[in-house]
Amino acid sequence: MPISFPILPRLVKLEILSNMTPFELFALSHCSKRCTELVPLAGTKDYQYIIDLSNLTIAIRAGNFQQYTFSFNGTLPDAFAISSQNPILELKTYLLKFFDISALNKFAGLRFTCKSIKFPQELRIENSSWFGIGQLCSAVNSSVKIELHGSLLSIEDMSLFLEKWMAGEFPNMTTFLIEIHSHRFNSNDARVLGMQLPIWSLERTVTKRYFDRFYGWVVDGTIIKNVNGVSAVLKFHTDSPNPFHFMVLA
Amino acid sequence: MSSTEQGTSSAAPAEPTTAPESAAAPEVPESFYYVHGKDKVVHKVSAGALQHSALIHGMISNLGYTEEQAKANPFPFENIDGDILQMVVDWCNQHKGKPTPPEDTNLPKQKEKLFDLVLAVNYLEIKELLTYCCKQVAMMVKGKSPEEIREIWMIPTDAEDEAAEKEAKKRAGKEAAGETAAAAGDAK
Numbered sequence: 001m002p003i004s005f006p007i008l009p010r011l012v013k014l015e016i017l018s019n020m021t022p023f024e025l026f027a028l029s030h031c032s033k034r035c036t037e038l039v040p041l042a043g044t045k046d047y048q049y050i051i052d053l054s055n056l057t058i059a060i061r062a063g064n065f066q067q068y069t070f071s072f073n074g075t076l077p078d079a080f081a082i083s084s085q086n087p088i089l090e091l092k093t094y095l096l097k098f099f100d101i102s103a104l105n106k107f108a109g110l111r112f113t114c115k116s117i118k119f120p121q122e123l124r125i126e127n128s129s130w131f132g133i134g135q136l137c138s139a140v141n142s143s144v145k146i147e148l149h150g151s152l153l154s155i156e157d158m159s160l161f162l163e164k165w166m167a168g169e170f171p172n173m174t175t176f177l178i179e180i181h182s183h184r185f186n187s188n189d190a191r192v193l194g195m196q197l198p199i200w201s202l203e204r205t206v207t208k209r210y211f212d213r214f215y216g217w218v219v220d221g222t223i224i225k226n227v228n229g230v231s232a233v234l235k236f237h238t239d240s241p242n243p244f245h246f247m248v249l250a
Numbered sequence: 251m252s253s254t255e256q257g258t259s260s261a262a263p264a265e266p267t268t269a270p271e272s273a274a275a276p277e278v279p280e281s282f283y284y285v286h287g288k289d290k291v292v293h294k295v296s297a298g299a300l301q302h303s304a305l306i307h308g309m310i311s312n313l314g315y316t317e318e319q320a321k322a323n324p325f326p327f328e329n330i331d332g333d334i335l336q337m338v339v340d341w342c343n344q345h346k347g348k349p350t351p352p353e354d355t356n357l358p359k360q361k362e363k364l365f366d367l368v369l370a371v372n373y374l375e376i377k378e379l380l381t382y383c384c385k386q387v388a389m390m391v392k393g394k395s396p397e398e399i400r401e402i403w404m405i406p407t408d409a410e411d412e413a414a415e416k417e418a419k420k421r422a423g424k425e426a427a428g429e430t431a432a433a434a435g436d437a438k
Contacts, residue, residue, distance in 0.1 A: 003365035004404030005387075012372050012384065019388035030396035031405045 289332030
């Protein structure tokens with residue numbers, strides 16, 4: 001009987017897989033169900049995904065900090081182009097497969113079942129209109145840095161989130177920096193935490209913090225403290241280029 | 251058993267031509283060991299070259315053979331084909347006492363030979379060579395489609411996997427039934 005890949009010892013397979021790029025691993029995962037189960041040995045669980053729906057790309061940041069991009073409409077020159085009649089459908093198929101080989105819980109359609117999903121350490125979503133307050137409350141328990149663009153979160157949503165934080169309802173919070181740009185942050189005519197918007201410091205301040213390999217800063221923020229004595233710097237100014245900026249201090 | 255003492259004289263690195271250091275300690279004569287594969291052809295390999303293999307190095311350390319004992323008792327590797335063992339011995343000789351380069355272009359290109367070599371190297375625990383081989387195996391599928399990967403690495407389809415699983419279950423069931431019947435026969 002000729003020797004084939006499936007009968008190689010597991011440790012040898014692991015060594016082989018560690019020499020493969022996400023593109024090759026993705027192709028391998030399509031060979032059979034057993035291969036799909038095997039691929040996570042290559043550390044795909046640690047992959048970070050950057051999904052850009054406006055440009056139809058999925059970028060993968062692998063454990064070695066190299067980035068690989070799949071482009072579904074072929075506009076990105078250095079990306080791995082996926083030719084298809086229906087790029088959106090193809091992107092969805094790839095996403096499902098990626099989440100399969102990342103050993104994350106599956107999501108149905110394009111809607112995440114977010115409560116059970118472990119979010120990446122650095123969560124940056126360009127078109128985050130689908131990302132709700134419930135998902136934000138889940139994400140703060142696994143992500144370190146959250147950046148949402150094109151969001152539809154409202155001032156009331158952020159008020160709710162901040163009230164929860166003030167009441168110490170995130171005992172396992174891992175996030176230190178949240179930055180949100182929302183289409184609904186369109187007026188300063190609202191109160192948050194009993195304060196009239198905009199919430200910011202009239203004195204020019206820059207608060208910086210290093211956290212692990214991450215770096216964050218908030219300009220002109222005001223200090224708030226929750227019931228557990230944890231301090232944070234907050235700036236909530238709907239006319240500012242960074243309308244919602246929140247950073248937990250050490 | 252045939253015996254071809256090879257791999258040491260031809261592949262040994264050339265002696266340095268510089269004048270000998272007067273203060274240097276007298277050189278300890280190198281010890282040699284013998285290995286053979288499935289084809290029973292014995293290969294004479296220096297202890298220095300065998301350092302690459304954690305398995306053989308461990309065996310040597312534990313046994314403490316003299317030269318005569320080593321010659322009389324070659325290490326048998328019945329699960330390794332003769333030509334594959336030859337490749338391994340050659341590699342160990344070429345890289346004896348040298349830092350291993352980041353790439354090795356002398357590895358076989360045919361997939362059957364490469365998979366055989368991977369298994370042998372894994373068994374003999376030669377870490378550097380295993381790393382090269384695994385890189386080479388990964389290179390085989392660079393830029394290939396799932397269908398091509400399946401063909402190159404001989405990966406069975408889901409249907410084939412299921413059929414093989416069913417077959418294995420059936421065989422195990424038959425064997426178990428056979429054993430029960432035999433046990434019942436013995437009891438009578």
